[in-house]
Amino acid sequence: MEIRTLRAFVEVVRQGGFSRAAETIFATQSAVSKAIKQLEDELGVPLLNRQGHKSSLTAAGEIVYVRARRILAERDALLSELDDLRGVKRGVLRLGLPPLGTATLFAPVFAAYRSRYPQIEINLVEHGSGMLEDLLRAGELDLIASLLPVSQEFDWQELRREPLVVLLPESNPLVERPSLKLVDVKELPFILFQSGFALNRVILDACKRNGFEPNVSVQSGQVDFIVELVAAGMGIAFLPRMIADQRDHALVRAITLAEPQTDYHIAMVWRRGSYVPHAARAWLQLSKISAV
Known part of the structure; x- marks a missing residue:
């Protein structure tokens, strides 16, 4: 079983097809197909149900996918640890950030990090916190930013605590x-x-703690669109104060939410007990300075 075949298989699943997987690992689609066939022959079971241009995991494929992700993550961690031992200041920072608040909180950290560690490559993944925690748990990311509290399987370093505000039409x-x-x-x-x-x-x-379920009129992933919806009278919304202050709108007012346990309490998070590579430790140090 070779690392290259495992990586090809994982990327086919992750990217949803052979052509996109080939682009991700800089290989031809034919080479990816051969790698998957080689892995299936070696294991003696089909891993993918192929249906035209689409494919889905078989029961065996589900097992191999989970294990392959762990193997690849452990390999990456091994290489990072050896690089640190040799004093190599290059490497890769595998970082996960949520879309909300990224520009405000992390743009200065990115600039400082790039200036201080120009040879470290940053592999950035942007998702909601749930997906980021899954990727961190699987060992595919070194660090993520997430709202507290988090599971006890993680360690964390506080970044910022902000009150929420209620956005209402003027x-x-x-x-x-x-x-x-x-x-x-x-x-x-x-x-x-x-x-x-x-x-x-x-x-x-x-x-829920207040005994009601809200009437949700709209859901969106875009802060500016949400502010405009409030201005148009579609409902009310909630934002951290620091983000609301950057979205000043003549038809919207931001009123402090005086509700216990609703602060926007964000931290850098990593797997408890896992090896934290030099590149990730450097990010933690800079983000800690930035948070002061």
């Missing part, structure tokens, strides 16, 4: 209040982020 009489609780707005339609965003969990859990 015409809503509640804008005259200095702060709001969720019970004050429970009858209004909610505009939430898409399901992969950790901020949704914060809001929905808080609603």
Whole structure:
């Protein structure tokens, strides 16, 4: 069993097809097909159900996919650890960031990191926190940014804590209040982020603690679009104060949400007990300085 065949198989599954997998690993589609066939012959079981241009995992393929991801992650960790032992300041930082707040929090860190470590390649993955935690758990990422609390299988370093604000149309009489609780707005339609965003969990859990389920009118992954929806009277939305301050809108007011356990509390997260490569430790140090 060779690393190249495992990598080809993992990328076919991850990219959803042979052609995109070939682009990802800089190989021809024919070479990828041969690698998958070689792996299936070696294991003696089919790994993919091929249906035209689409393919899905067989039961055996599901098992091999999970194990292959772990093997590849362990190989990458081994190489990183040996590089650190040799004092090599090159390498790869495998970093996962959520879309919300990335520009505000991490652009300065990226600039400082690139200036200080120009030979380290940054492989950035942007997803909601749930997907990022799965990738971290599988060993495919070294670090992710996620809202606290996180599972006890992870360690974390705090980055920032911000209150949430409620975005309301300027015409809503509640804008005259200095702060709001969720019970004050429970009858209004909610505009939430898409399901992969950790901020949704914060809001929905808080609603549950207050004994109601909100009426969700729209879900989106775009902050600017959400602000415009509020301005158009489609409902109310919730943002961290630092992000709301950057989206000033003449028809929208931001009122502090005075609700326990709803702060935007974000941290850098890694697997507890795992080896943290030099590239990742350097990012942690710079992000800690930036958070001060």
